[in-house]
Amino acid sequence: MAVTSKRIIRSATYLLFVLLATAGLYLLLGYNYLFAVQIAVYAGGVMVLFIFAILLTNKPGENVKTELPVRRVVAGATAVAGLAFCAHIIYWNIKKVTELVEQADITPQQLGHSLMGTDKYQYLLPFETISILLLACIVGAIMIARRR
Amino acid sequence: MELYLGVSLIMFFAGVYGFLSRRSMLMILISIELMLNAADINFVTFNRYLFPGQLEGFYFALFTIAIAACETAVAIAIIINIYRNLSSVEVGNLDQMKE
Numbered sequence: 001m002a003v004t005s006k007r008i009i010r011s012a013t014y015l016l017f018v019l020l021a022t023a024g025l026y027l028l029l030g031y032n033y034l035f036a037v038q039i040a041v042y043a044g045g046v047m048v049l050f051i052f053a054i055l056l057t058n059k060p061g062e063n064v065k066t067e068l069p070v071r072r073v074v075a076g077a078t079a080v081a082g083l084a085f086c087a088h089i090i091y092w093n094i095k096k097v098t099e100l101v102e103q104a105d106i107t108p109q110q111l112g113h114s115l116m117g118t119d120k121y122q123y124l125l126p127f128e129t130i131s132i133l134l135l136a137c138i139v140g141a142i143m144i145a146r147r148r
Numbered sequence: 149m150e151l152y153l154g155v156s157l158i159m160f161f162a163g164v165y166g167f168l169s170r171r172s173m174l175m176i177l178i179s180i181e182l183m184l185n186a187a188d189i190n191f192v193t194f195n196r197y198l199f200p201g202q203l204e205g206f207y208f209a210l211f212t213i214a215i216a217a218c219e220t221a222v223a224i225a226i227i228i229n230i231y232r233n234l235s236s237v238e239v240g241n242l243d244q245m246k247e
Contacts, residue, residue: 008172008174008175011175011178015178018159018182022185022189025152025155025192029152029192030196031192031206034206034210037210041213041217042181042185042217045217046181046220049220049221049224050174050177050224052224053174053224053227053228054174056231057174057228057231058174071169072169075164075167075169076165078164078165078168079162079164079165079168080161082161082164083157083158083161086157090150090153090154091150114203114207115207123207126207126211130214130215133214133215134214134217137218137221137222138221140222140225141222142225144222144225144226145224145225145228145229
């Protein structure tokens with residue numbers, strides 16, 4: 001529904017519900033921290049950006065146009081074909097591993113130690129790279145959207 | 149496990165359909181978000197079921213969320229700039245940028 005709705009603000013709302021459902025899936029899988037990050041970053045930050053952009057760029061009362069019917073049929077056929085292919089692969093390979101092994105909750109100490117170390121299975125370098133990337137993105141976005 | 153994979157599969161191909169069939173750049177961006185989320189669910193599911201003691205997929209999903217937030221911010225800045233120049237956000241009108 002997020003991709004078929006006529007009004008763009010409605011499809012943004014549907015996207016919000018999809019993101020919340022994804023966060024619920026993380027919670028079901030036992031990753032509480034990822035749940036919190038998903039809610040905060042996606043449902044908080046990204047959705048606010050989306051709604052802001054929609055309100056800035058959309059004329060009120062105007063429906064968004066879709067592509068020509070031929071293009072829509074081709075797109076639907078591509079999506080259905082890919083879905084059938086991947087569903088076939090998953091269905092035939094899923095029998096090997098299905099047990100859900102119990103695992104202890106990830107403690108914040110464990111998380112912090114593995115984000116702040118440089119040993120094997122520790123992630124200081126990606127963490128710092130992500131922070132630099134975020135800084136560059138913020139500066140770049142301000143530079144691009146600035147009114148000249 | 150196949151239920152999680154099925155959910156992310158449907159989500160991914162809904163994103164593919166939206167990406168190919170909509171004209172507005174914001175809708176295309178929303179479809180990209182859907183696809184990234186499906187990939188995140190896959191990472192976390194495989195990590196949880198196949199390697200329960202380790203956390204690689206967890207961190208990968210974490211960093212992917214951060215990268216998706218960056219990408220959305222920059223894309224929305226670009227879209228607002230294009231709207232300011234062309235007063236339209238449709239991809240078919242983008243070749244007027246040359247003039």
